[in-house]
Amino acid sequence: MRVVVGGGTGFVGTALTRLLRSRGHEVTHISRRAGTDRISWEQLSQSGLPQCDAVVNLAGENVLNPFRRWGDAFCREIIRSRVETTKTLAKAIADAEHPPHAWVVVTGVGYYRPSPTAEYTEDSPGGDFDFFSRLVSSWEAAALIPGSPARGVVVRSGVVLGQGGGAISQMIWPFRLGLGGPVGSGLQPFPWIHVRDLTGIVCHALETEGLRGVFNGVSPSSPATSNGTFARELAAALGRPALLPMPAWAVRAVFGAERAVMLLEGQKVVPKHTLESGYSFIFPDLPGALKDIVS
Numbered sequence: 001m002r003v004v005v006g007g008g009t010g011f012v013g014t015a016l017t018r019l020l021r022s023r024g025h026e027v028t029h030i031s032r033r034a035g036t037d038r039i040s041w042e043q044l045s046q047s048g049l050p051q052c053d054a055v056v057n058l059a060g061e062n063v064l065n066p067f068r069r070w071g072d073a074f075c076r077e078i079i080r081s082r083v084e085t086t087k088t089l090a091k092a093i094a095d096a097e098h099p100p101h102a103w104v105v106v107t108g109v110g111y112y113r114p115s116p117t118a119e120y121t122e123d124s125p126g127g128d129f130d131f132f133s134r135l136v137s138s139w140e141a142a143a144l145i146p147g148s149p150a151r152g153v154v155v156r157s158g159v160v161l162g163q164g165g166g167a168i169s170q171m172i173w174p175f176r177l178g179l180g181g182p183v184g185s186g187l188q189p190f191p192w193i194h195v196r197d198l199t200g201i202v203c204h205a206l207e208t209e210g211l212r213g214v215f216n217g218v219s220p221s222s223p224a225t226s227n228g229t230f231a232r233e234l235a236a237a238l239g240r241p242a243l244l245p246m247p248a249w250a251v252r253a254v255f256g257a258e259r260a261v262m263l264l265e266g267q268k269v270v271p272k273h274t275l276e277s278g279y280s281f282i283f284p285d286l287p288g289a290l291k292d293i294v295s
Contacts, residue, residue, distance in 0.1 A: 002052040007059030011165030016199040049092040054102040059085040070256030086142040103150040111136040114265035121272040122214040158218035162195030181244040186228025189266035194283040216271040223268040237290040
């Protein structure tokens with residue numbers, strides 16, 4: 001299978017590329033600059049989609065970059081990096097003389113309203129209550145291609161855990177030094193997934209004919225995981241204590257009130273359709289996932 005991947009050089013994209021190539025698929029990236037097995041976004045807009053069997057979009061600016069101040073300019077960049085890249089790829093697919101068979105976009109569980117008690121499946125409502133939920137709605141709407149023969153798949157990802165990137169890379173050193181702990185109260189749900197399972201779900205969607213629609217990219221044990229549980233399990237995996245919580249006021253000071261909600265609140269998300277599709281999780285439980293990551 002020939003697969004074109006937008007955002008293929010990032011943390012998840014690198015892992016997906018490795019998986020696809022290990023399964024015998026050819027991968028072409030779309031990035032800022034052209035190169036070997038890589039075209040630029042400008043080339044895509046000018047020359048159209050290279051002949052391929054599937055397209056995946058993983059592109060998106062890191063929302064929780066602590067070095068970027070929260071404001072209108074950063075919000076526009078977040079929207080552009082997700083919605084506009086998706087629109088560009090959707091248009092290229094619609095205009096292709098030989099369109100691909102599958103079209104996969106990875107969005108986020110920010111679509112669902114944060115709640116300490118409610119559990120959400122792929123059929124649950126959302127997408128209309130704050131900046132992040134409306135972002136996901138716009139993102140997923142941009143992926144729609146009416147009348148296209150390409151199967152449309154949306155994977156709503158939780159917090160991605162893995163070696164060398166994702167959420168773990170931003171927090172592991174405080175924990176290694178024994179300075180880690182829960183964020184805020186620690187009671188908020190923590191919807192997580194190992195990067196090997198997120199890429200596994202995308203690969204499963206590409207390889208399984210007839211699979212279409214929305215799939216939650218979270219671990220089956222994710223609904224039972226709180227931020228405090230995650231902190232304790234990460235500390236245990238490293239053989240360290242988890243005694244120093246990050247107070248809510250500090251989170252708001254670093255990230256801004258609107259962005260801090262992503263850390264101080266959370267959602268209990270269930271991968272109902274994902275499991276029903278036949279996908280078998282490599283890391284269904286948090287201790288096993290963290291042992292793999294910190295080993």
